[in-house]
Amino acid sequence: MPIIVNLDVVLAQRKMRLNDLADAVGITPQNLSVLKTGKAKAIRFSTLEAICETLGCQPGEILEYRPELPKKK
């Protein structure tokens, strides 16, 4: 998927652990791990809002669009 989740980078910049963020946001660490590892298919605005509020960042810092390279024939 061309949407990249940079949650691990933002967490490292804030020196915050995933479990602490999960506690602050109010979602399970498992769900947050799904988001961090890029397995998530969608993210609710409410979740994104809570993460941005806790980390003090913009959605663009967490999510990044990176176009996929065309497959060679």
Add this chain to the structure above:
Amino acid sequence: MNVTLFWALIVCVLLLIVFQFILRTPNNGAAKVVQPGLTRVRKASLVISVLLWLSVILSAYWCLSFLLGWPSLFQDRIRIVTSPNHIYSSPSEMPPTIFSLFLVKLGWGLFAAAAMLRLFWLYGKGIFFSAKNVSCLRFLGYYVIVEWFIDYQMQGTQHDVSMSITPIFVGFFIIFFAWIMDEGRKIQEEQELTV
């Protein structure tokens, strides 16, 4: 080597492939949580699985009885009826084309039995809407259609029976339902991966 023994060996090899097909299913899906309301479905599926196993064993014995000339459990000899005018009580009585088609039907039936067993085994484990269920269901749809074509070929060579095309529609409906189930499974997966 006796021809009948040769074909019996082929049936045994096919049985081995079928068992491999069943055993290949990993059991990690059993970890999925099952709602209490589905417990009865699981139990019923396990009962059906046992019945299916019994029918597979009986069918295997029935086929070997016919091929090797063993006594039947319910009558003196097994008879294969391809049409009212064509009844065979041993492989040697069958024309080569009919015998080949019979063996193809037998092998194809084994794979269908494996798919059925796998499907009910998955239901018994509490896995109802996974990609494996869909593939089993889709295979059964293809089985019904291909089975009809094999029967058509078997009876078509004898030109004395008209066949209903209902199984073809049934097969297409099963494939259609498998497709809908697959789409539902994808939606469920997407919802599960929404954070």
